[in-house]
Amino acid sequence: MKTEAISNDELKKFLIEHGIQPSFQRIKILEYMMTHRTHPDVETVYKDLHSEIPTLSMTTVYNTLKLFTEKKITMALTLEGTEIRYDFAPEPHMHFKCKVCGKIYDVPLPKKHPFGEFIDGHKIESEDIYLFGVCKKCLGNSN
Amino acid sequence: MKTEAISNDELKKFLIEHGIQPSFQRIKILEYMMTHRTHPDVETVYKDLHSEIPTLSMTTVYNTLKLFTEKKITMALTLEGTEIRYDFAPEPHMHFKCKVCGKIYDVPLPKKHPFGEFIDGHKIESEDIYLFGVCKKCLGNSN
């Protein structure tokens, strides 16, 4: 599952704009996250890029995804338990996991914040929302 | 932070109703989760109960909280990253974490489901909602 390509210069520019030195590895990992919207875990990113970059290490993938997440380029997902997956985060969105096929979907956050600015007097600044159920595709298959 | 006590018989009844054999350890861990609404991790539960039950093992705490979570008695929280905490789950609710004091608050889920029954054609059956910001108390302190 790969979407359109992005030029090397665009990737470099993107990293610099986010305050990150554009190393070869970082560019490749960024490209991977931008084009593979499959919510991969660290190992998947490592395995997929390893053929292209034989010297790539797990450490670098860990470090880079951690760095990207600090800089809000990606977000870390921890759906049910310990499995940590990463997602390119162009704009705030929610995640829907289908209990039938296991696929994770990105779902746009309603423009109007679902809970308002305050809840019980607490000021809301951000949110992580995970939805669970049966996806459109699996609903169709069983009916 | 301890709320009202619950009788041993009530705890036993509660476990049996949830299809769980009421062993001594399970009763104690259930009581702990019901009365300490502090979203503890496994180690905290273990440490706090260890003085009362010297033979208690981490394994049992792990097993029991996993069992409780399968039976929907508790829920597992994975706020930001790998820290897994458990919460007694009498009814569906959201969690709010204050970035100033670090405290986690339980927040009731609006009676009217915030996203409806379907979203983008996917059927929603449950949700995990984490809110982040500044809590009521910390807002008051700084103003």
Added chain:
DNA sequence: ATTCTTGCAAATCATTTGCACTTTA
């Protein structure tokens, strides 16, 4: 030349597993 980045190997740390002992029905 100095600073940043990478990547290996070792260390760490939470969690799980195997198994023997204990408890309970």
Added chain:
DNA sequence: TAAAGTGCAAATGATTTGCAAGAAT
């Protein structure tokens, strides 16, 4: 006394750390 629950010790496995080598400015 058979089945279930417990707890120790060892195994696992993901993530982190220290540090030396390499790359970039």
